[in-house]
Amino acid sequence: MRKIVCALFATCLLLPLKAQVTVSQKETPDAFCVARNSGGAAVYVSPAEHVLVGKVAGLFADDVARVTGYRPDVKVSGKVSTRQPVVVGTLGHNAFIDRLVKQGKVNAKAIRGGWERYVVQVVDKPAKGVDRALVVVGSDKRGAAYGLLSLSEMMGVSPYYWWADVPVEHKAAVWIAGSETSKSPSVKYRGLFINDEDWGLKPWASKTFEAGLGDIGPKTYAKVCELILRLKGNMLGPAMHECTGAFYTHPESKLVADSFGIVITTSHCEPLLVNNASKKEWDLQRDGDWNYATNAKAVWNKWNGRLSEAARFDNIYTMGMRGLHDAGLRGNLPIDQQVELIGRVIDDQRALLTKHTGKRIEDVPQIFVPYKEALDIYEHGLKVPDDITLVWVDDNYGYMKRVSNPEEQKRKGGSGVYYHLSYLGSPHDYLWICTTPPVLMYEELMKAYRAGADRYWLLNVGDIKPMELGMKTFFDLAWNVDRYDAKTINHHQSEFLGSLFGKAYMPQFQQLLDTYYRLAWSRKPEFMGWEREWDSKEYTKLKDTEFSFQHYGEAQQRLADYRHIAEQVSSVMDEMPNDQRASFFEMVGFPVMAAYQMNRKFLMAQLNHEQFQAGQLAQANWAARQSQQAFDSITSLNHRYNTLLGGKWNGMMDVAPGLCALYQKMPKLQVTDGAGQEPVDLSVGEQSMDSCYVVDLTRYVRKVEQGANKISIVDGLGYDWHVVQLGDHVSAATHAGGMGQGHIDYALPAIDADSVRVTLYTVPFFPAYKGLATKVGVAMDGGDPQVFDNQFKEYGLSWKNQVLRNGAVAHMTFSIDRSKAAHVISLHCGDAGMMVQKVIVDWGGLKKSYLGPNPCNKTR
Known part of the structure; x- marks a missing residue:
């Protein structure tokens, strides 16, 4: 069933201001006909224009043809001689447009002298012999180009129609109504x-x-x-x-x-x-x-x-x-x-x-x-x-x-x-x-x-x-x-995909992308060989990962999550019309499936080593085969990409080895002839949380904000896909921090110990500029905070570990009163904008793993 919703033919947004231009297949009294019934408007460009304006007029004509099958003529002329023309130009370079502006028929006052601004307007009776015109006027050459190409996107031609093979849905007609004035871009x-x-x-x-x-x-x-x-x-x-x-x-x-x-x-x-x-x-x-x-x-x-x-x-x-x-x-x-x-x-x-x-x-x-x-x-x-x-x-x-x-x-x-x-x-x-x-x-x-x-x-x-x-x-x-x-930026990509492949898929796209980015946040697929490049010899070899098969179901959960989204993209592609599948595979399917297989390759090789060392030879052989199958699957995915659409992208996709990387290769495996194969149970069981507690950062009991330091929960980052931001990035660039500028409190259970060890994982930001720091405070039961300031030297060992795992780690020890029925741990604002992504409180039960247990009361 076809779920495509192309860029949108109901009231459409011509960014960045409130929508005033609409594109539709249906005629309305105030609309301009770009194309219908194998005919339509011509596009006029002044000979005095920069070559860009003429080129974009040609691109627009091509886009109309992609949508309707009719390609408008592009006329380079100072005279407009058809009854319903599209006229595109820049102020001062198109006499027809300048005359409309002077007569007050086109309001270009807001864009005059501006940077890359445009006006799109349907004008009735703009000149003798012209009934109605679609006028696109730019403050400069690129302003005119952006105005016209914005209409292309609204008609249903994605910027990625060629680079990602996004199909263009055929329309019987294109009518455009209304007017729009753009702002200058935020960045020049x-x-x-x-x-x-x-x-x-x-x-x-x-x-x-x-x-x-x-x-x-x-x-x-x-x-x-x-x-x-x-x-x-x-x-x-x-x-x-x-x-x-x-x-x-x-x-x-x-x-x-x-x-x-x-x-x-x-x-x-x-x-x-x-x-x-x-x-x-x-x-x-x-x-x-x-x-x-x-x-x-x-x-x-x-x-x-x-x-x-x-x-x-x-x-x-x-x-x-x-x-x-x-x-x-x-x-x-x-x-x-x-x-x-x-x-x-x-x-x-x-x-x-x-x-x-x-x-x-x-x-x-x-x-x-x-x-x-x-x-x-x-x-x-x-x-x-x-x-x-x-x-x-x-x-x-x-x-x-x-x-x-x-x-x-x-x-x-x-x-x-x-x-x-x-x-x-x-x-x-x-x-x-x-x-x-x-x-x-x-x-x-x-x-x-x-x-x-x-x-x-x-x-x-x-x-x-x-x-x-x-x-x-x-x-x-x-x-x-x-x-x-x-908040909205985390939905940007799922909304974009929804505009290309159907809004009905947007919840699936969001869940899929959240999982994909979350898994890569703790370790990118390219980093799963656990080697470091341009380093001492001991670190340049492939190693087993630090994800644990023994504790918290960590490695098993990672494999399960990756398998789920790989199956999800396959399922979505199966539902899609044939002409959408290549595009979705290029943008989403390949990255997700490839990331899964790279993780599977290394994690199953690790399982092979562990099972072999434990004397479980049949299980080791099975894991070795799984690892090899993953390697072969990566090769197949690359081949699928390079042979897509008759080989359009042949040579584009490979597991880039860089200059000295090894992650693209097979890790060494231990295979015992004659031992057979026996699958290993990789189901994820209940995690043991004896004598340790992982704070659920979304469930705070109190938040105290002071001045401009706002404390917020931000989704879309962190090992559990949300972080606490202590102050915001705006403040981070304007003032130094210090303890006592606000805090957020979390409840802890009774603790049968006299002290606890707190492990704090922060996002490894740099100070905003010289003179600032990266301070975060942690306190127990209302006491004075201990301060973590993530000081590191770029290209030093600490920095290398931080960028490979997207986290800085601090350990703090606190004395507590074991007689209390409950406790409170507080995160204190220091330098604005710092982010905490995980807090583990341990009083003797924490086991070795890469990320630690899931937050209490929550599963991934």
Whole structure:
């Protein structure tokens, strides 16, 4: 039975304001007919427009054809000569539109001079010989594009119609009524960065999609730029690994990006658009050392040459300098000399930009990215010119390392964010599937936004696929942050899927996504081999997990939960019409099934080892076979993905090995010939809770809030999928904390002991900026709180363990009065925004496991 509800033909929302434009199959007296009965309107574009407007008019015509079968003519003309035209343009570049504005027939006052704003309006009798017109006017070229493509989405053409093969439901007619005025986007520059493309996008492009070129080139970038535009983005960071031809080595690529109105930005290690990871761009033998202290002329010449060819296009320029690719600054200079050198680099770069752009330097978009060692240089006194945007970064695992402090919030250039959904590096890669929860993304991006990061958001999306859902959340948030809060953002992806595949499925989608993200929160599928990369030899080998088969049914429950959602996606796909199944598999089915099989592979290998050591040889053999079957299932899933739709995505999907990962391989198994096989009972029994207690964070007995420090329960994060947030992310970016700013209390039972050991699991945030901390207080029975301040050094052992498990762990011991019939444990606000995800109280009964028991009175 068909449950699709396409983007919606009843009163539809033209984001971001209250819906005033409607799209329908039925005629109404005030509606404009785009298409019906194999005929319809023509689309008019002025010859004075930027090429983007003409291109988007063509995309819109294609979209109408996808929906109705009729493709409107696109006419590039200063005269409108049909009775019912669609007219798209920008203020000052379309005489027909400007005349309507001057006559008061189109109200464009609100958007004039604005950034990427648009008006959509049906106008009666706009000119002689024209009965009714659908007018889409932008404050600028991208504003016009967003207005027209918003109508495409309302008609039922998803931004992912090509990249995720979302089917378009046929409609007999399309009628549009009403008017709409958009706001400016919340974030000025919004884009994606293609990275670590070695195992997905590059093989697919070079072997399948752009085989003639054998590289990621203009044909691929045309599809990428169209996707960015449809997601209401405006910025691209091109692929830059050694395996890929550098963006500017294929001259057509920059022309393609410009034709889509897409601004080119570059990563933190590509100053002034130069990709030094590519030998065509920088070769040590040909060009010498990438070192401005010893080889400044060669480096300067490279920058000068690049700007001579690229400065006429829209770019955002990375300022400063790092080492080759992702390495630190070369030369082993003392920190004060590094500060001096980078200051000189920036001065010389700005002189080049002034020379090549012909603009005041303050009007040229520039960014400085304090990434890795560049942050140390910045914090040791580097003076970054006030008009340059500071782009703050996460730690590559989703946690913002810092945001602008009160002084930095005053900067003319403002600030931005560089955020990861995919990463190649220590302690372990995650390049395969997208497992970053929407709530974590929201909390960290909004922390930065409220501290002024509204200028530039760049998302590292790896190979683009299968990151579709995470990308949609990111771009929707960047377009309109006010539409979401910590509660609604957790439903964003299920609602999006519901709009594509049917609202009736939304409760299933939400439950499925909650379980998928929760399981990956405690350990991503890529981390299940328990090895660490770029580490000492003992840690670079595959190991058994810390999930326990002996205690609390922990490993069994994890397997059962994964099996349940894998079966759930299979069931949903079986119900769907054939034309929806490929799309759902790409966005949801593959990630869920693949995550299940990766967990099954390692957990059953662990069970094999444990059963073998216990002398249960038949059971060990059975577990070994289960592990091998899981490995084979992953291979089959990859093959299914790559052969989908006649091989459209052939080469895109593989278990990305990174540079030194082992998780993609089979762990060693113990198999005994002649012992046969006997299944192991993996049912989840009752958990023993003798002499320990796990607090249910949702069931508090009292909450005391002081001032702006609001205490809330946030769903969508944590080992049990809710956390206590002590103060919010807004406050985290504005003031330091201290104990005594509020607390939340939980009841405990009688405890037959004189002391208890409390294990506190927090979300491993960084301090919002230098001078703040990550303090949380814990108290028993109204006593003074003991304070946990999660101090760690990035790339140290503590930090590595925290990002692998998404948790910081603290242990505290409290004396108690055993004669009391009940007790109270309190969590005290310290630094605003801290999150507690689990609290275990132990008086001698806690057993070894990875996550501990479930909360009392609750099962997963």
